[in-house]
Amino acid sequence: MAKEKRFALRISANLPAELWGVDDISFLCGVRLIELSPGGCKISLEKQELSLPQGLTIKFGLEKAIPFNFSAEIVWSNKSDEKTYIGIKFKNLTMHDKEKTRKYIHDLKYINRDGYTM
DSSP states (O other): OHHHHHHHTOEEEEEEEEEEOTTSSSEEEEEEEEEEETTEEEEEESOSSOOOOSEEEEEEOOTTSOOEEEEEEEEEEEEOSSOEEEEEEEOSOOHHHHHHHHHHHHHHHHHHHTTOOO
């Protein structure tokens, strides 16, 4: 039951995101957020030679709204010929952060249902 609920809250996003160091000062790279769930996300990297630290900060969200800024850790990575895919787990989320992410996913589903493209 919990596994089905987790997959129900996952959405294909295809949004821009930024990876920062843990200190929020050093910018690492820009990425594409492919899938989003309240507990983590899947991203794609264009540059394969880039090495990322285990702990980092991810920033994403709609441009006009205040972006999400979560500390995160890399759970897995998968390299293909063109891109590198990375699974990220959000760390130290409050209940408010999880609820904001769920609302954001709901809004993205509503926007995607109407055929709006970003």
